[in-house]
Amino acid sequence: MPLDPDEMSADSGATPSVWAEGPGLADSFAAWMLPMAGFAGLVVAILPPLLYGVMAWERLERQALVHAEHMAQALSDVARHQPYLWMYNAHKVLEATASHKTIQDLGAARIVKCDGEMLFSSRELGLGSGGIDGPVGWAPIRGPRATVAWVKVTMDSRPQVRVARQIGLGSLLIGVLLGGALFIIPTRVVRRQARQLEKTLTRLEATEAELVKSNRVLQERVEEATQELKELSRRVVSIQEEERRRIARDLHDGLGQMLTAMRFELERPGDEGGALALSQQVLTELRRIVRDLRPVELEVMPFVEVLRNYTERFEERTGTLTSFRVRGEMRFSDETAVCILRVVQEALTNISRHAQASEVGISLTCEEERVTLEVFDDGVGFDLEAPSEGLGLRSMKERFRFLGGTLTIAAEPESGTRIRGVIPLEEPVDDST
Ligand SMILES: Nc1ncnc2c1ncn2[C@@H]1O[C@H](COP(=O)(O)OP(=O)(O)OP(=O)(O)O)[C@@H](O)[C@H]1O
Ligand SMILES: [Mg+2]
Structure with missing residues (x-):
């Protein structure tokens, strides 16, 4: 044939x-x-x-x-x-x-x-x-x-x-x-x-x-x-480049400025208090940069807690009422955890950039055979058929597809947006994430 x-x-x-x-x-x-x-x-x-x-x-x-x-x-x-x-x-x-x-x-x-x-x-x-x-x-x-x-x-x-x-x-x-x-x-x-x-x-x-x-x-x-x-x-390549530029900016504008100021403080005899305060700021800034680079939290904190922290920070930063609900015991691979975390991050970034929402909901359900993630907002929504230069939504779908799952987006202008992704869990993973 x-x-x-x-x-x-x-x-x-x-x-x-x-x-x-x-x-x-x-x-x-x-x-x-x-x-x-x-x-x-x-x-x-x-x-x-x-x-x-x-x-x-x-x-x-x-x-x-x-x-x-x-x-x-x-x-x-x-x-x-x-x-x-x-x-x-x-x-x-x-x-x-x-x-x-x-x-x-x-x-x-x-x-x-x-x-x-x-x-x-x-x-x-x-x-x-x-x-x-x-x-x-x-x-x-x-x-x-x-x-x-x-x-x-x-x-x-x-x-x-x-x-x-x-x-x-x-x-x-x-x-x-x-x-x-x-x-x-x-x-x-x-x-x-x-x-x-x-x-x-x-x-x-x-x-x-x-x-x-x-x-x-x-x-x-x-x-x-x-x-x-x-x-x-x-x-992906351009994001990498953008990320490197951002890190360079952060290091130059944040840490660089602070370290320069600290040097001046240290050069001035008898004013150790100012240098101490600056060194504390340097430490905080350094932590922020590192946290933004990769989800190191996953290594020191249970996955659900990492997610909860992230949503709380989102609420603090944007002032949008954010609820986070978890059902079932989270037993899946590290790969799945990173995928879910990145998708939640992109969905929340989209909400803050485009949705003008007053309320956001995140729900994570883990069953015997699948884990289901839902992120919804009551914002302005959008036309799914409208052409878009962005790659955030596509990258979300790709991440789920890569793990054998599916991700669907439901949105209409003025009716909010709902993202629902499902990843099948073939066999239970022993180590709890
Ligand atoms: N929660 C949302 N509420 C309203 N509009 C949304 C929402 N999420 C996505 N959109 C719309 O869908 C488009 C595509 O989103 P997508 O994340 O793919 O790209 P982007 O956010 O514009 O750019 P980037 O590639 O940086 O993510 C956005 O430009 C926006 O118009
Ligand atoms: Mg986006």
Whole structure:
């Protein structure tokens, strides 16, 4: 299955055209089946009468020979004693052999001279009706020294021809029926199957088109996500730079100024009190800078307390009423704790910068399988669809997604903002954070 949509659409275009342009499967099969069925019908129609005809002809030929030999034998007996007169008694001799008259299917019996001249015709001998075509048998009439004439017996083949004709009619009927059945039944089955196949093909084409569409959408999403990721990386780098500048500023403007002032104080003899007070300020400033750099509190304080302290400081700093509620026992990894802390920090920074809220709520719920964080305010809200240069919200989502969770934002202009994030807890972590 090609993943490139263009490649796929090219393929999907090629498949139906083969079906559309070429002859249908059922038609091809019918064209192939027609001569086969016709041939089978013809064989069934012709073979029985043909076989019967050949066998009947051979039987009549044998009969003709037997009868001719029988008659010739009787006449030979006379000819041996009466070499010249036998022919005048020939019909009497044959009459005496009474069985000759009752020969079944006898067409004609003649006596022919050795030179081919007719000696006695059928009528003269009183045997058969003459003028009949059929299998012939010859037998010699032998005199004392040599053959004096020939007996020629012709069998009447008309009764057998009649029977063969009847067999032929019957087998023709069977042949036509068989040929018809051989053609119609498989062709119908194939036609039905071809229709099913066409339906399946149509469904397949529709599915393929759907697949191409989904693939395109998927590609667009991948491109969007890649773009977002690039932007995020750029933003991370610029935040790092910004952070370094801020630290440098803090060190220069805060600690630097204070240390310079302290040096002046120390240079003035007898005024240790001022230097002492300044050194205390330096220490406080140093602590503030360090606290802002990384959540070291996590190493010395339980996570919930760190969060509570942070929200209290937020309330003090902004004057916004802030409630903090915790449910369940906080048992999750350090990574999850840092993620939640950073998201709360960004959400509160956004509230102080954009929301103009009078009340803020933070709720953290830890259950067996998940930990849920909610941050909401009653501020001005915003339009989620409006384009934004900021990366705070996106970075929040990324942090949750990175830990296998999800983060959703609900906001409307003038209706406040609610952020809800869930992180699944696959297995309980032993060390309490
Ligand atoms: N609690 C809130 N109340 C009102 N508007 C908000 C709130 N949170 C976010 N916004 C709006 O959403 C926008 C995007 O927020 P986001 O945090 O992504 O970026 P930012 O705060 O403008 O910049 P930064 O990248 O520094 O965070 C903000 O510019 C603001 O208009
Ligand atoms: Mg922000």
